[in-house]
Amino acid sequence: MTTPPAARPLTYATPAHDVAGWARRFDPMAMPILADTAATLQSLRENEDEVDAHLLTETVAADPLLTLKLLSHVASLQRRSHFDTRGDIETVTAALVMVGIAPFFRLFADSSVVEDWLGDQPEALEGFRKVLIRAHRAANFATAFAVHRMDHDVAVIREAALLHDFTELLLWLHAPTLALEIARLQAEDPALRSVVAQERVLNIHLPDLQQALMTQWRLPPLLVKITNARQSESVQVRNVLLAIRLARHTSSGWDNPAIPDDIVEIASLLNMRIEPTWALLRDIDE
Structure with a gap:
Protein backbone atom coordinates (compact mmCIF):
# COMPACT_ATOMS: atom_id res chain seq x y z
CA MET A 1 0.00 0.00 0.00
CA THR A 2 1.41 3.37 -0.97
CA THR A 3 1.19 6.50 1.10
CA PRO A 4 -0.89 9.41 -0.23
CA PRO A 5 0.91 12.31 -1.87
CA ALA A 6 2.36 14.86 0.51
CA ALA A 7 0.10 17.81 1.29
CA ARG A 8 0.89 21.04 -0.51
CA PRO A 9 3.01 23.21 1.83
CA LEU A 10 2.16 26.79 2.59
CA THR A 11 2.97 29.64 0.24
CA TYR A 12 3.88 33.10 1.47
CA ALA A 13 2.78 36.45 0.09
CA THR A 14 4.84 38.53 2.53
CA PRO A 15 8.56 38.29 3.29
CA ALA A 16 10.08 37.13 6.55
CA HIS A 17 12.09 39.70 8.46
CA ASP A 18 15.45 37.92 8.22
CA VAL A 19 17.30 34.80 7.08
CA ALA A 20 16.30 32.83 10.19
CA GLY A 21 12.66 33.66 9.58
CA TRP A 22 12.86 32.54 5.97
CA ALA A 23 14.72 29.34 6.92
CA ARG A 24 11.91 28.31 9.28
CA ARG A 25 9.49 28.32 6.35
CA PHE A 26 11.10 25.43 4.48
CA ASP A 27 10.92 21.69 5.11
CA PRO A 28 12.92 19.60 2.62
CA MET A 29 10.73 16.52 3.03
CA ALA A 30 7.63 18.51 2.06
CA MET A 31 9.13 19.82 -1.19
CA PRO A 32 7.65 18.60 -4.48
CA SER A 112 3.92 16.18 -4.61
CA VAL A 113 4.70 17.37 -8.14
CA VAL A 114 6.01 20.81 -9.09
CA GLU A 115 3.88 21.10 -12.20
CA ASP A 116 0.69 20.34 -10.22
CA TRP A 117 1.72 22.73 -7.47
CA LEU A 118 2.21 25.67 -9.86
CA GLY A 119 -0.35 24.53 -12.42
CA ASP A 120 -2.58 27.55 -11.84
CA GLN A 121 0.38 29.98 -11.89
CA PRO A 122 1.95 29.72 -15.35
CA GLU A 123 4.25 32.71 -14.86
CA ALA A 124 5.68 31.19 -11.69
CA LEU A 125 6.07 27.80 -13.38
CA GLU A 126 7.95 29.46 -16.24
CA GLY A 127 10.20 31.26 -13.74
CA PHE A 128 10.88 27.97 -11.98
CA ARG A 129 11.72 26.24 -15.26
CA LYS A 130 14.17 28.97 -16.28
CA VAL A 131 16.11 28.51 -13.04
CA LEU A 132 16.02 24.73 -13.49
CA ILE A 133 17.37 24.91 -17.06
CA ARG A 134 20.15 27.25 -15.93
CA ALA A 135 21.01 24.87 -13.08
CA HIS A 136 21.33 21.92 -15.47
CA ARG A 137 23.54 23.89 -17.85
CA ALA A 138 25.72 25.00 -14.93
CA ALA A 139 25.99 21.39 -13.75
CA ASN A 140 27.08 20.29 -17.23
CA PHE A 141 29.73 23.01 -17.42
CA ALA A 142 30.97 22.28 -13.88
CA THR A 143 31.20 18.55 -14.57
CA ALA A 144 33.20 19.09 -17.75
CA PHE A 145 35.56 21.50 -15.98
CA ALA A 146 36.08 19.04 -13.13
CA VAL A 147 36.72 16.12 -15.49
CA HIS A 148 39.25 18.21 -17.44
CA ARG A 149 41.00 19.08 -14.17
CA MET A 150 40.91 15.40 -13.12
CA ASP A 151 39.21 16.36 -9.86
CA HIS A 152 38.42 13.40 -7.58
CA ASP A 153 35.12 14.98 -6.44
CA VAL A 154 33.38 15.29 -9.81
CA ALA A 155 30.04 14.00 -8.50
CA VAL A 156 30.00 16.47 -5.59
CA ILE A 157 31.02 19.34 -7.87
CA ARG A 158 28.12 18.49 -10.21
CA GLU A 159 25.74 18.41 -7.24
CA ALA A 160 27.07 21.75 -6.02
CA ALA A 161 26.45 23.41 -9.38
CA LEU A 162 22.98 21.87 -9.73
CA LEU A 163 21.98 22.95 -6.21
CA HIS A 164 23.70 26.34 -6.24
CA ASP A 165 20.50 28.28 -6.93
CA PHE A 166 18.06 26.01 -5.11
CA THR A 167 16.75 28.90 -3.02
CA GLU A 168 15.50 30.52 -6.23
CA LEU A 169 13.58 27.33 -6.99
CA LEU A 170 12.13 27.37 -3.46
CA LEU A 171 11.13 31.01 -3.85
CA TRP A 172 9.14 30.28 -7.01
CA LEU A 173 7.43 27.40 -5.18
CA HIS A 174 6.79 28.94 -1.77
CA ALA A 175 6.57 32.67 -2.57
CA PRO A 176 5.70 33.05 -6.26
CA THR A 177 4.25 36.53 -5.80
CA LEU A 178 7.52 37.76 -4.33
CA ALA A 179 9.57 35.97 -7.00
CA LEU A 180 7.51 37.65 -9.70
CA GLU A 181 8.06 41.04 -8.04
CA ILE A 182 11.84 40.53 -8.18
CA ALA A 183 11.57 39.54 -11.84
CA ARG A 184 9.46 42.65 -12.55
CA LEU A 185 11.98 44.96 -10.89
CA GLN A 186 14.85 43.51 -12.90
CA ALA A 187 12.86 43.61 -16.14
CA GLU A 188 12.15 47.32 -15.56
CA ASP A 189 15.80 48.02 -14.71
CA PRO A 190 18.18 45.53 -16.38
CA ALA A 191 21.10 47.13 -14.51
CA LEU A 192 19.55 46.29 -11.13
CA ARG A 193 21.70 43.68 -9.40
CA SER A 194 19.99 40.54 -8.12
CA VAL A 195 21.16 41.08 -4.55
CA VAL A 196 19.66 44.58 -4.53
CA ALA A 197 16.31 43.35 -5.84
CA GLN A 198 16.31 40.50 -3.32
CA GLU A 199 17.06 42.84 -0.42
CA ARG A 200 14.27 45.16 -1.52
CA VAL A 201 11.61 42.45 -1.85
CA LEU A 202 12.74 39.68 0.54
CA ASN A 203 14.72 41.55 3.24
CA ILE A 204 17.57 39.07 2.63
CA HIS A 205 20.05 37.86 0.01
CA LEU A 206 19.25 34.38 -1.32
CA PRO A 207 22.88 33.11 -1.05
CA ASP A 208 22.73 33.79 2.70
CA LEU A 209 19.50 31.77 2.93
CA GLN A 210 21.09 28.99 0.90
CA GLN A 211 24.00 28.63 3.31
CA ALA A 212 21.64 28.78 6.31
CA LEU A 213 19.42 26.02 4.92
CA MET A 214 22.34 23.79 3.95
CA THR A 215 23.69 24.10 7.49
CA GLN A 216 20.23 23.64 9.04
CA TRP A 217 19.62 20.50 6.98
CA ARG A 218 23.14 19.26 7.78
CA LEU A 219 24.12 18.70 4.18
CA PRO A 220 27.63 17.34 3.51
CA PRO A 221 30.35 19.83 4.55
CA LEU A 222 32.17 19.48 1.23
CA LEU A 223 28.97 20.31 -0.64
CA VAL A 224 28.32 23.31 1.63
CA LYS A 225 31.87 24.55 1.08
CA ILE A 226 31.78 24.19 -2.70
CA THR A 227 28.53 26.18 -2.96
CA ASN A 228 29.85 29.01 -0.77
CA ALA A 229 31.07 31.96 -2.87
CA ARG A 230 33.04 33.24 0.14
CA GLN A 231 35.37 30.24 -0.29
CA SER A 232 36.44 31.47 -3.73
CA GLU A 233 40.11 30.75 -3.09
CA SER A 234 39.26 27.04 -3.46
CA VAL A 235 39.75 25.70 -6.98
CA GLN A 236 36.61 23.55 -6.58
CA VAL A 237 34.56 26.61 -5.63
CA ARG A 238 35.99 28.51 -8.62
CA ASN A 239 35.05 25.52 -10.78
CA VAL A 240 31.41 25.81 -9.66
CA LEU A 241 31.18 29.61 -9.61
CA LEU A 242 32.56 29.95 -13.14
CA ALA A 243 30.11 27.30 -14.37
CA ILE A 244 27.23 29.15 -12.70
CA ARG A 245 28.38 32.50 -14.11
CA LEU A 246 28.73 31.13 -17.63
CA ALA A 247 25.30 29.48 -17.47
CA ARG A 248 23.77 32.82 -16.43
CA HIS A 249 25.59 34.86 -19.05
CA THR A 250 24.75 32.43 -21.89
CA SER A 251 21.12 31.82 -20.90
CA SER A 252 19.96 33.89 -23.91
CA GLY A 253 22.85 33.11 -26.25
CA TRP A 254 26.60 33.60 -26.56
CA ASP A 255 26.65 37.34 -27.31
CA ASN A 256 26.61 38.66 -23.71
CA PRO A 257 29.48 41.20 -23.36
CA ALA A 258 30.52 39.58 -20.05
CA ILE A 259 31.33 36.23 -21.68
CA PRO A 260 34.88 37.07 -22.90
CA ASP A 261 35.91 37.81 -19.31
CA ASP A 262 34.38 34.50 -18.23
CA ILE A 263 36.38 32.71 -20.93
CA VAL A 264 39.64 34.22 -19.69
CA GLU A 265 39.00 32.95 -16.15
CA ILE A 266 37.83 29.53 -17.33
CA ALA A 267 40.90 29.18 -19.54
CA SER A 268 43.05 29.92 -16.50
CA LEU A 269 41.14 27.37 -14.40
CA LEU A 270 41.60 24.70 -17.07
CA ASN A 271 45.16 25.73 -17.98
CA MET A 272 44.11 26.15 -21.62
CA ARG A 273 44.52 28.81 -24.29
CA ILE A 274 41.57 31.08 -25.11
CA GLU A 275 40.54 29.67 -28.50
CA PRO A 276 40.50 25.99 -27.42
CA THR A 277 38.50 27.05 -24.35
CA TRP A 278 35.85 28.69 -26.54
CA ALA A 279 35.63 25.51 -28.62
CA LEU A 280 35.37 23.30 -25.54
CA LEU A 281 32.55 25.36 -24.06
CA ARG A 282 30.54 25.32 -27.28
CA ASP A 283 30.95 21.53 -27.42
CA ILE A 284 29.77 21.15 -23.81
CA ASP A 285 26.73 23.32 -24.45
CA GLU A 286 25.72 21.39 -27.53
Missing part, protein backbone atom coordinates in the same frame (compact mmCIF):
# COMPACT_ATOMS: atom_id res chain seq x y z
CA ILE A 33 9.62 16.85 -7.21
CA LEU A 34 9.53 17.25 -10.99
CA ALA A 35 6.75 15.54 -12.94
CA ASP A 36 9.26 13.63 -15.11
CA THR A 37 11.00 12.41 -11.96
CA ALA A 38 7.71 11.27 -10.41
CA ALA A 39 6.74 9.37 -13.57
CA THR A 40 10.12 7.62 -13.77
CA LEU A 41 10.01 6.65 -10.10
CA GLN A 42 6.54 5.13 -10.50
CA SER A 43 7.75 3.16 -13.51
CA LEU A 44 10.84 1.88 -11.68
CA ARG A 45 8.79 1.06 -8.61
CA GLU A 46 6.81 -1.49 -10.60
CA ASN A 47 10.05 -3.49 -10.97
CA GLU A 48 11.54 -2.58 -7.60
CA ASP A 49 13.44 -5.87 -7.22
CA GLU A 50 15.46 -5.10 -10.35
CA VAL A 51 16.39 -1.55 -9.31
CA ASP A 52 19.70 -0.69 -7.68
CA ALA A 53 21.31 2.53 -6.47
CA HIS A 54 23.23 3.13 -9.70
CA LEU A 55 20.08 2.77 -11.79
CA LEU A 56 18.24 5.28 -9.58
CA THR A 57 21.09 7.79 -9.42
CA GLU A 58 20.54 9.26 -12.88
CA THR A 59 16.90 10.06 -12.09
CA VAL A 60 17.50 11.45 -8.61
CA ALA A 61 20.60 13.45 -9.50
CA ALA A 62 18.77 15.23 -12.34
CA ASP A 63 16.18 16.65 -9.92
CA PRO A 64 17.67 19.23 -7.53
CA LEU A 65 14.66 19.15 -5.19
CA LEU A 66 14.70 15.35 -4.86
CA THR A 67 18.48 15.49 -4.36
CA LEU A 68 17.95 17.91 -1.46
CA LYS A 69 15.20 15.75 0.03
CA LEU A 70 17.40 12.65 -0.12
CA LEU A 71 20.58 14.24 1.24
CA SER A 72 18.75 15.96 4.10
CA HIS A 73 16.99 12.70 5.00
CA VAL A 74 20.30 10.84 5.06
CA ALA A 75 21.76 13.54 7.30
CA SER A 76 18.89 12.97 9.75
CA LEU A 77 19.61 9.22 9.69
CA GLN A 78 23.28 9.80 10.38
CA ARG A 79 22.40 11.74 13.51
CA ARG A 80 20.84 8.60 14.98
CA SER A 81 23.27 6.49 16.95
CA HIS A 82 22.44 3.19 15.32
CA PHE A 83 23.66 4.40 11.91
CA ASP A 84 27.31 4.42 10.88
CA THR A 85 28.48 8.04 11.01
CA ARG A 86 32.16 7.51 10.26
CA GLY A 87 31.95 9.60 7.11
CA ASP A 88 29.74 12.09 5.34
CA ILE A 89 27.44 10.84 2.60
CA GLU A 90 28.33 13.25 -0.20
CA THR A 91 26.79 11.79 -3.35
CA VAL A 92 23.35 10.65 -4.47
CA THR A 93 24.61 7.11 -5.10
CA ALA A 94 26.05 6.79 -1.60
CA ALA A 95 22.84 8.20 -0.13
CA LEU A 96 20.72 5.68 -2.02
CA VAL A 97 22.92 2.81 -0.83
CA MET A 98 22.50 3.97 2.75
CA VAL A 99 18.72 4.43 2.59
CA GLY A 100 17.96 1.30 0.59
CA ILE A 101 15.78 0.92 -2.51
CA ALA A 102 12.47 -0.08 -0.89
CA PRO A 103 12.63 2.62 1.81
CA PHE A 104 13.56 5.19 -0.84
CA PHE A 105 10.43 4.43 -2.85
CA ARG A 106 8.25 4.51 0.27
CA LEU A 107 9.65 7.90 1.28
CA PHE A 108 9.89 9.74 -2.04
CA ALA A 109 7.94 8.10 -4.89
CA ASP A 110 4.64 9.69 -3.84
CA SER A 111 5.95 13.22 -3.38
